[in-house]
Amino acid sequence: MTSGPRRLQPRKQPKQVRAELTRQRILTAAAEVFADYGYAAGTTNRIAERAGISIGSLYQYYPNxxxxxxxxxxxxxxxxxxxxxxxxxxxxxxxxxxxxxxxxxxxxxxxxxxxxxxxxxxxxxxxxxxxxxxxxxxxxxxxxxxxxxxxxxxxxxxxxxxxxxxxxxxxxxxxxxxxxxxxxxxxxxxxxxxxxxxxxxxxxxxxx
Amino acid sequence: MTSGPRRLQPRKQPKQVRAELTRQRILTAAAEVFADYGYAAGTTNRIAERAGISIGSLYQYYPNxxxxxxxxxxxxxxxxxxxxxxxxxxxxxxxxxxxxxxxxxxxxxxxxxxxxxxxxxxxxxxxxxxxxxxxxxxxxxxxxxxxxxxxxxxxxxxxxxxxxxxxxxxxxxxxxxxxxxxxxxxxxxxxxxxxxxxxxxxxxxxxx
DNA sequence: CGAGTAGCTGAGTAATTGCTCATAATTATG
DNA sequence: CATAATTATGAGCAATTACTCAGCTACTCG
CATH class of the missing domain: 1.10.357.10 (Tetracycline Repressor, domain 2)
Known part of the structure; x- marks a missing residue:
């Protein structure tokens, strides 16, 4: 509908299965961490930790x-x-x-x-x-x-x-x-x- | 009505006129700065600057x-x-x-x-x-x-x-x-x- | 006037945090 | 097996920011 820039454009388009898995893990972990710590204290490092991945991986799929x-x-x-x-x-x-x-x-x-x-x-x-x-x-x-x-x-x-x-x-x-x-x-x-x-x-x- | 702890207890109770003026200036400046910069970028230092007072004074009237x-x-x-x-x-x-x-x-x-x-x-x-x-x-x-x-x-x-x-x-x-x-x-x-x-x-x- | 009190200063600190990047590991391809 | 592409790593940087404190100025009042 909107003709703006692509929404939520990830830094890297997943090509392998594990990439999609990682994406999903990040989202799940983010939901838990935000729920537990609130927005401000729900840091990206904590999200990555909860997801069992490194902070670098998170930033490969989400720009911020x-x-x-x-x-x-x-x-x-x-x-x-x-x-x-x-x-x-x-x-x-x-x-x-x-x-x-x-x-x-x-x-x-x-x-x-x-x-x-x-x-x-x-x-x-x-x-x-x-x-x-x-x-x-x-x-x-x-x-x-x-x-x-x-x-x-x-x-x-x-x-x-x-x-x-x-x-x-x-x-x-x-x-x-x-x-x-x-x-x-x-x-x-x-x-x-x-x-x-x-x-x-x-x-x-x-x-x- | 509520029997909780005193709400908004300032660090120092104003005794002189200028103190009350400063309080007011802080509030006015805060309103402007928050409106202009939003909450996150509406820093206490910016508020103090806009109010024409030092950051230290701000924290004498508001704990945070x-x-x-x-x-x-x-x-x-x-x-x-x-x-x-x-x-x-x-x-x-x-x-x-x-x-x-x-x-x-x-x-x-x-x-x-x-x-x-x-x-x-x-x-x-x-x-x-x-x-x-x-x-x-x-x-x-x-x-x-x-x-x-x-x-x-x-x-x-x-x-x-x-x-x-x-x-x-x-x-x-x-x-x-x-x-x-x-x-x-x-x-x-x-x-x-x-x-x-x-x-x-x-x-x-x-x-x- | 002068001593005591109230108010003001602002450079600096400690802590946090979003995010990068050089490198390594894993998977796909031929 | 070799080469390339994709994905993962995580120590550390750069930047920000709320807040402190030791010393200063202004005011009050006897």
């Missing part, structure tokens, strides 16, 4: 630390998007409310799986332009997906499907943010209920 | 870099909260929708005033436990304020005022986040309209 983080972020968003889309092929619930609940729950479970890493990726790490681009790309994909759903569903009365889809997507992220940010145990179920109720009433409400 | 950031954040949230509350004393609009629009607009204008700094404070800077505490404190205050409004307004039909207030507050922050994150020019007015519509329908909708 942020490139590792960027690919990690992309991989995570990829998984999240796949989770959401997985419902498409199977049968979706009838009522709009249930569909929305499904979507909201997907966001929650995505976060629950890797809370520490999530915190690093979306809270601690500095937002480089590259990261922004990646996040925007995936958000746009999510919005498109939801927009498609809204257009097909008869209960939806809102006219501006585009803005509505954007609201839905961002609101789901909102819930996740609550989970991350709240210091005291929040009642997730209640919040989820109210959020779904809010979205449903908004979408099924008529007029402009 | 993050303390500067924390106080800056607190000051900003303070201003934002004051902006929201300022409508209380004056007369508020009648309709719930207009009240909500007022609140949402306050969030927008707060951001529009210092977009760069906002980006640093809420996007780039690492979330230390201290920062989290401060943010939570102010969010709680905002929620309390909105909760009070909801309880007094006859149009509001939602039962759980607490959760509803939380939804309203976080949603307003959501809009700001959109303004910050979107790379392409977003139609703010349209988004604002839809957001206000969503909140209004939710709050005035009956039942559980």
């Amino acid at each position: 630390k942020d490139a590792v983080l960027a690919e990690l972020t992309a991989a995570h968003l990829d998984a999240g998007l796949a989770l959401v889309r997985s419902h498409q092929d199977g049968e979706l619930p009838e009522s709009l409310e249930d569909i929305l609940r499904l979507f909201v729950r997907a966001a929650i479970s995505d976060h629950r799986g890797h809370p520490q890493l999530h915190r690093v990726l979306f809270e601690q790490a500095p937002r480089t332009p590259q990261i922004f681009e990646i996040m925007y790309e995936y958000e746009a994909a999510s919005v498109d997906f939801i927009k498609g759903l809204l257009e097909r569903h008869p209960e939806v009365k809102v006219e501006d499907k585009q803005t509505a889809a954007r609201l839905v997507v961002t609101s789901a992220g909102l819930l996740v943010h609550q989970l991350v940010a709240e210091p005291n145990p929040i009642d997730v179920d209640r919040f989820e209920n109210e959020l779904v109720a809010m979205l449903t009433r908004y979408l099924t409400g008529g007029g402009s | 870099k993050d303390a500067v950031l924390a106080e800056l954040t607190a000051a900003h949230l303070d201003a934002g909260l004051a902006l929201v509350r300022s409508h209380q004393d004056g007369e508020l609009p009648e309709s719930l929708e207009d009240i909500l629009r007022l609140f949402v607009r306050a969030a927008i204008s707060d951001h529009r005033g210092h977009p760069q700094l906002h980006r640093v404070l809420f996007e780039q800077a690492p979330r230390t436990p201290q920062i989290f505490e401060i943010m939570y404190e102010y969010e709680a205050a905002s929620v309390d304020f909105i909760k009070g409004l909801l309880e007094r307004h006859p149009e509001v039909k939602v039962e759980d005022k607490q959760t509803a207030a939380r939804l309203v507050v976080t949603s307003a922050g959501l809009l700001v986040h959109q303004l910050v994150a979107e790379p392409n020019p977003i139609d703010v007015d349209r988004f604002e309209n839809e957001l206000v519509a969503m909140l209004t329908r939710y709050l005035t909708g009956g039942g559980s």
Whole structure:
């Protein structure tokens, strides 16, 4: 889509199998190290050590630390998007409310799986332009997906499907943010209920 | 409210006027430097230089870099909260929708005033436990304020005022986040309209 | 005025960290 | 087996940066 420079261009294109293995090991190790130490203390040397490779090898596949983080972020968003889309092929619930609940729950479970890493990726790490681009790309994909759903569903009365889809997507992220940010145990179920109720009433409400 | 250790305890309590002036100059300079250079490149030495004082003086008032950031954040949230509350004393609009629009607009204008700094404070800077505490404190205050409004307004039909207030507050922050994150020019007015519509329908909708 | 206190200075330090590069090991190729 | 291509190594460099401290200046007040 974007015509910018190739994203995440590694210094060396893998030609042998072990190269691909090393790449994967780096990513896995980076996920663990970032989760354990946070962004700042998640040094490249530590990542290499955890991956069982030398620091030099890491820099053969990623030009710098942020490139590792960027690919990690992309991989995570990829998984999240796949989770959401997985419902498409199977049968979706009838009522709009249930569909929305499904979507909201997907966001929650995505976060629950890797809370520490999530915190690093979306809270601690500095937002480089590259990261922004990646996040925007995936958000746009999510919005498109939801927009498609809204257009097909008869209960939806809102006219501006585009803005509505954007609201839905961002609101789901909102819930996740609550989970991350709240210091005291929040009642997730209640919040989820109210959020779904809010979205449903908004979408099924008529007029402009 | 919190019974934790004194927040932002400076190394030296100001006793003379110039000390207070220096404190203020540091904060102002920090705001400019962070806005211009971002968090990571916003070094303490640069801040001191911009403030026209020596680095040593800075560390007489703030134990470390993050303390500067924390106080800056607190000051900003303070201003934002004051902006929201300022409508209380004056007369508020009648309709719930207009009240909500007022609140949402306050969030927008707060951001529009210092977009760069906002980006640093809420996007780039690492979330230390201290920062989290401060943010939570102010969010709680905002929620309390909105909760009070909801309880007094006859149009509001939602039962759980607490959760509803939380939804309203976080949603307003959501809009700001959109303004910050979107790379392409977003139609703010349209988004604002839809957001206000969503909140209004939710709050005035009956039942559980 | 002068002694005590508060505030200011800024070169320097200690520590960290992202990253390079010369070299070696491994794998593919003919 | 020989040659070339690919991948791995890791000590160490260069640069950055938060922060200290010993000494200085400015202010206050009897």
